[in-house]
Amino acid sequence: MIKIAVCDDDDNMILELKNKISGYMNETSYKAEIHSFSCAEDLLKSDIIFDIVFLDIQMGSMTGMEAAKRFRQSGSECFLIFVTVLKEYVYDAFSVEASDYLLKPLNSQRFLSTMNRIIHYVEDKKTSVLTIQKGCWCKSIRFADILYCEAINRKIYVHTKQEIIDYYFRINELEKQLESDFFCCHRSYLVNLHAVCGYENGQAKLVNGENIPVSRLRRQEFMEAMLNYMKKGDR
Template sequence: MKIAIVDDIKGEAERLSGLVAHYLSTHGLFCDQTDLFASGEAFLEHFESTRYDIIFLDIYMSGMTGMETARRIREQDTNCSLLFVTTSPDFAIDSYDVNATYYLLKPVNEAQVTRALDRCNMDRIERDRYVMVPSQGKNVRLFLHNIAYTEYVSRRIMVYMKDGGTLEVNLSQKEFQQLLLPFDWFCDCMKGVLVNFEDVHKLQSDHFDMKCGATIAISRLKYSDVRERYLDYTFKTLREGQAL
C-alpha cells in the first residue's frame, strides 16, 4: 500500500503521518511508502495513475487548493481513496464531485483517522494485512492473503504460498492458529493443517481441491463444521464482493 499526504504545513503533515502509521501498525497493515508533499503542484509533478492507494489532501493550501488537486487526480485515477483535511467544512458538498472517501476537520485526532481509514476501499487495504512470525532466526512479515495453506511438520509450520513459494515458521501449531484463525478466511480442516478459503477451488466429499494444485484432506469429524464455514465464507464473499 502507498499513501500520500499533501499539506503545506509541515508539522501538521508529520502529525497526520504519525497517526496513520499508528493505525496501520495496530491493525496489522503494511504500508511500503508514505510520501509527504508541501503543495498540490509538487504532488502532481510526482503523481501518476495507480501510484497511490490513499491520498490525504489539505484543502486550504497556498497555490493550488486541495480541491483543484483532487480534480486533477480524478482525471487520471478514479480508484484511489481521497481523504480531505481542512479547517472548515465549507467544501463538503464539492468533495462529492471527486468521490471523496472522507472529510477530516483539523486538528486531526486519532479517532478521525481511524474512521477515515476504516471507510477507505478495504479490498485495497486488506491485501496488505500481515502478522509477524519468527523464521530463520528473525521476525518477518507473513502476508495473510498470500497464504494457500499451512502444515505443522517436525515442530515447525510450513507455509505454502499461492505463488508456489514456502516459508518455514518457528511456532507451535497452537501459537500459529492463534494468529490466523481470528480471520474468517482461515480454517483448521484437520489436525496440523490450516486452509485459506481464498485458495480453495472446490470442496469435495472429503477434501479441498486448491487453486495452487494441492489436495487437502478434511477430517471426517470436522467435515460438517468445515463445510458450513466454507459455505458461509463463499456466501459472504459473493454478497459483499470481498474476494481479493
C-alpha cells in the same frame, strides 16, 4: 499500530499535520507511528510499510503526484491523502487512487471527517491480512489470497495464489491470527475453506488442483465446517 507518513517541504505544515494526527489518535485511543519527510525522494527510500500517507503536491524536484504514482507502481496499497493549495490537481488524484484531497489551510472538520473514514478502512484492512515478518523483511498477505498453510518442522509455509512464503512460526499461534474461515484439517495444515472445492478419500480438494490431508479425527468436523461455509455463502 497504524503507520503514517507526512511528506511536505514546509516544516510548519508538517508540524501542523503531526499535531492534528496526534490529537486525533489521543482522542480515539488508536495507536500510531508518525514519520515526517521533507521531500518525496526520502519518503520513497523508506523501507516502512505505511498505512496512510499525507502528501503535498508541490515539492522540490519530485512532486507528490509523481511520488504517489511510484507508490502504486511498487504495489503499495496505502491510503494516499493529498494536502495542497492546488485545486487543479484534484482530478489527477483519481489516477493514483487517492483517498482524499485536502486543501490548505486545513479545515479541522474536514480533516476529522477524513480521518474517521480512512481509519475505518485501515482497521478493516489490518484485520483482513496476515502480516509475516522475517528479520528486516515484512509482507502483508490478504486472507483471500491464502490457499492453505503448512507446518514443516519449525517453519510455516504459506501457500498463496501467487507464491509460497516460509517463515519460522507455530501453527497453533498462526491459527489465532487467521479468520474463522480457516480450518485446521490436520495438525500440520490450516486450509482456507474458500479454496476448498471438494473432499474425497481423506483429502481436501483445492481450487488450484492440489489436495491436502484431512486427519481421520477431524474428518467429521471438517465436513461440517465445509457445509456451514457453503450455507453462509448462499445467504
